[in-house]
Structure formats: C-alpha cells, structure tokens
Amino acid sequence: MAQPHLPDERRPANHGPKVAARNRGALVAAAREVYAEHGLDAPLSAIARRAGVGQGVLYRHFPDRAAVANAVLEENVRQIEQAAAVVEGVSFADVLGVLTWHLTESTAFVGLLHAHGAVGRPDDLPYALALSERVESALRKHLQQGHRLSGGNDLMLAVAMVSGAVSGPTREARERRAASAWQLLGVEVGPVRPFEA
Incomplete structure (x- = not known):
C-alpha cells in the first residue's frame, strides 16, 4: 500500500x-x-x-569508455587553448608549461599527441588529429618567428618527443623527465601548472 x-x-x-x-x-x-x-x-x-x-x-x-577519454582530451585541449588566448603577460614558455602539465597528468593526452599510435579504431584518427591540430594552433599563437621550433613540423615533433619521454610512476617523476626533454631540445618552459582563468 x-x-x-x-x-x-x-x-x-x-x-x-x-x-x-x-x-x-x-x-x-x-x-x-x-x-x-x-x-x-x-x-x-x-x-x-x-x-x-x-x-x-x-x-x-x-x-562508454571512449566518451570518458574524449572528455578528458577535450578538457586538456580547451585549457591549452584558454592559456594561449590570453594575450597580455603570457609567453610561449607559459603555454608550454600548461601543455607540459597536461602531459604529466594525463596519459590519454600523451597518446593524443601521437595520434597514429593512440587510437584504437581507424575512425578515431580524424578526431585525434583534429585535437592535435588545435593544440598546435594554440601554441603557434605565441611562437615567435625565428624561434627554434618555428620551422615546418618542428613544433609538433618536439611536443611528440617530449610526450614520448613523459613516463614514470609519479607526476613528479614525469614532470622531471618532461623538463629534461625540453632542456635537451633547448626550449624554455614556464611553470608547469594547469591553466587557471
């Protein structure tokens, strides 16, 4: 009743x-x-x-699982785009710091930047490539002409190389490896932190 x-x-x-x-x-x-x-x-x-x-x-x-991973990827890319959209007081190194934070925090994001190896199904490739292109576009907004990464595919090749070096059991270990990789490439990186509006 x-x-x-x-x-x-x-x-x-x-x-x-x-x-x-x-x-x-x-x-x-x-x-x-x-x-x-x-x-x-x-x-x-x-x-x-x-x-x-x-x-x-x-x-x-x-x-499903893919939708969760895609949401993480979208949020990572969105934060990098937001960091790059700030015009005053933000340098290329600062935007690289935000990118590096996402590399050390997000396994899914590392995979995205190696789009051909990150995807499980061939139909995922266009999506991964589109996100990777958004990252490149955001970074290029602050990349000055004549910078060592301004030529051809150098920028995303460097990002892929650094993301390939990001490994380790802790965020701190991954961050140290990323910093070492950027240093070996002779590229200055700002503070490694998430973007905060």
Whole structure:
C-alpha cells in the first residue's frame, strides 16, 4: 500500500543542472587522475569512486569508455587553448608549461599527441588529429618567428618527443623527465601548472 504524502514532509531539493555540471567536472578530473595512475584500461568504477559519484551518474554523462577519454582530451585541449588566448603577460614558455602539465597528468593526452599510435579504431584518427591540430594552433599563437621550433613540423615533433619521454610512476617523476626533454631540445618552459582563468 502506498504511503500517503504528508504536507510537512520535504523532498530534497533537486539542484538539477548545477549538480550535473559539477558531477561531470568531477568525473573528468577523476578520469585524468585514474588514467595517469593506471592507464586507459582502468575500470570505470574506479573513476566513479574517485569522483564521489555512483556508476549510474558516470553512465548518464558518458555512455562508454571512449566518451570518458574524449572528455578528458577535450578538457586538456580547451585549457591549452584558454592559456594561449590570453594575450597580455603570457609567453610561449607559459603555454608550454600548461601543455607540459597536461602531459604529466594525463596519459590519454600523451597518446593524443601521437595520434597514429593512440587510437584504437581507424575512425578515431580524424578526431585525434583534429585535437592535435588545435593544440598546435594554440601554441603557434605565441611562437615567435625565428624561434627554434618555428620551422615546418618542428613544433609538433618536439611536443611528440617530449610526450614520448613523459613516463614514470609519479607526476613528479614525469614532470622531471618532461623538463629534461625540453632542456635537451633547448626550449624554455614556464611553470608547469594547469591553466587557471
């Protein structure tokens, strides 16, 4: 038998889109961390747990594993584009610092920059290449003519070389290897940190 609704009973507030956006952001951040620690094959349940939500919430936002990885990639590229969009007081080295942070934090992002080796299915290639082109376009906004990476494909070749060097069990180890790789290439990198608007 159904329970009658009592007038003084209050239902919990439904925060709707506000909570949904917060949950999605938490899932993307958690996926970045879990992928960095355990690789792209990490269980989706680990991502949901890290984000502090149920697996049902994860599947409401992302129907499958590829959608989660794509969301992380999109967020990484978006932050690099935002860093590059700042005109005053931002140098090429500063934008490289944001790029390097994403390389050390996101296993999925490292794979993107090696688009041909990062994709599981041939139909993923155009998507990965488009994201890689967005990264290149963002970096080139601050790359001065005559810079050692300004010629031909030198810029993205250097980025791919550095991303290939980014390995290690901890973010700190990966960051040291990235810094060493940039140094070997003779390229100055600003502070390694996420973009903050």
